[in-house]
Amino acid sequence: HAMPDLIRALPKAELHLHIEGSLEPELMFRLAKKNNVAIPYDSIEDVRRAYNFSNLQSFLDIYYAGANVLQTQDDFYDLTWAYIEKCLENNIVHTEIFFDPQTHTERGVPFSAVIGGIKAALADAHSQHGITSCIIMCFLRHLSEADAFATLEEALPYKDDIIGVGLDSSEVGNPPSKFAAVFKAAAEHGFKLVAHAGEEADFSYINEALDLLNIHRIDHGVQSIHSDTLMLRLKDTQMPLTVCPNSNIELRVFDHYDQHNIKDLLDYGLNVSVHSDDPAYFKGYLNQNFTNLCDHLPLSADDVVTLVKNGFRSAFIDDAQKAAYL
Numbered sequence: 001h002a003m004p005d006l007i008r009a010l011p012k013a014e015l016h017l018h019i020e021g022s023l024e025p026e027l028m029f030r031l032a033k034k035n036n037v038a039i040p041y042d043s044i045e046d047v048r049r050a051y052n053f054s055n056l057q058s059f060l061d062i063y064y065a066g067a068n069v070l071q072t073q074d075d076f077y078d079l080t081w082a083y084i085e086k087c088l089e090n091n092i093v094h095t096e097i098f099f100d101p102q103t104h105t106e107r108g109v110p111f112s113a114v115i116g117g118i119k120a121a122l123a124d125a126h127s128q129h130g131i132t133s134c135i136i137m138c139f140l141r142h143l144s145e146a147d148a149f150a151t152l153e154e155a156l157p158y159k160d161d162i163i164g165v166g167l168d169s170s171e172v173g174n175p176p177s178k179f180a181a182v183f184k185a186a187a188e189h190g191f192k193l194v195a196h197a198g199e200e201a202d203f204s205y206i207n208e209a210l211d212l213l214n215i216h217r218i219d220h221g222v223q224s225i226h227s228d229t230l231m232l233r234l235k236d237t238q239m240p241l242t243v244c245p246n247s248n249i250e251l252r253v254f255d256h257y258d259q260h261n262i263k264d265l266l267d268y269g270l271n272v273s274v275h276s277d278d279p280a281y282f283k284g285y286l287n288q289n290f291t292n293l294c295d296h297l298p299l300s301a302d303d304v305v306t307l308v309k310n311g312f313r314s315a316f317i318d319d320a321q322k323a324a325y326l
């Protein structure tokens with residue numbers, strides 16, 4: 001099995017990973033018990049049975065319920081450290097993790113506990129294992145822009161710990177235009193900008209994210225294939241697309257891996273890379289995303305290397321660090 005060996009052997013960059021989406025059922029149960037939080041499952045098997053999604057929203061409902069067990073700074077440390085152990089298994093040497101502050105601050109968990117726990121685990125990952133990382137704060141698009149502005153204000157004391165802002169949650173009906181002003185404000189504060197666009201919603205959301213939010217990367221973006229104009233634009237600008245194959249299958253964006261369009265996007269010349277989104281919910285971490293693609297699409301070894309290198313090209317790291325992996 002040359003391909004799995006190659007995938008395992010390549011150092012990789014993770015650019016699209018929701019830390020709350022790395023909460024494994026075992027840790028969910030342990031924290032539920034410790035914090036006295038009710039969860040609607042009797043057993044680990046019961047949880048895994050519930051992870052059968054029909055679309056993005058059916059996943060989000062379960063994902064936000066799971067996040068309720070996260071209460072203290074230590075919980076966020078343990079969550080992040082468990083993910084770092086997965087980075088070691090998957091040869092991820094650089095990771096840019098999303099977190100959703102509003103999911104926690106809405107429940108009364110202080111912003112400082114969330115960022116403090118994540119940051120401490122990432123610092124240990126660097127000192128103990130040399131893993132580099134940064135943190136991206138996402139606004140929940142099902143909430144208002146005023147809520148996003150309040151969250152941006154709350155984040156300012158931690159500005160040095162947060163490299164950028166993103167946009168996630170329920171996409172259809174919550175277009176990028178709803179957040180144009182808060183993204184402009186975030187840019188003025190020096191944050192880098194990314195946004196989920198064209199995951200479930202059509203390609204017009206990708207155009208809007210480019211035109212109105214001025215993003216540096218598109219998260220998902222797989223619906224771009226339905227617009228020739230947009231495809232040309234993405235190719236010309238080499239705009240990064242952080243594609244998450246397992247997620248797209250589990251959330252029924254594509255029926256099966258052999259229907260996934262990542263090979264078409266790559267062959268067209270787009271800057272696409274592979275990431276894991278919410279690996280505890282979508283049946284596997286980064287290497288598994290690659291092997292699932294390789295099992296069902298005619299990806300060559302060169303294609304795999306290009307996808308991995310694109311991850312480093314698109315990362316928020318300096319040129320010296322990029323050069324080490326390109």
Ligand code: ADE
Nearest residue numbers: 018168169170196277278
């Ligand atoms: N939050 C966590 N995962 C997400 C996804 N795939 N799309 C939108 N919001 C998310």
Ligand code: ZN
Nearest residue numbers: 016168219277
């Ligand atoms: Zn995502």
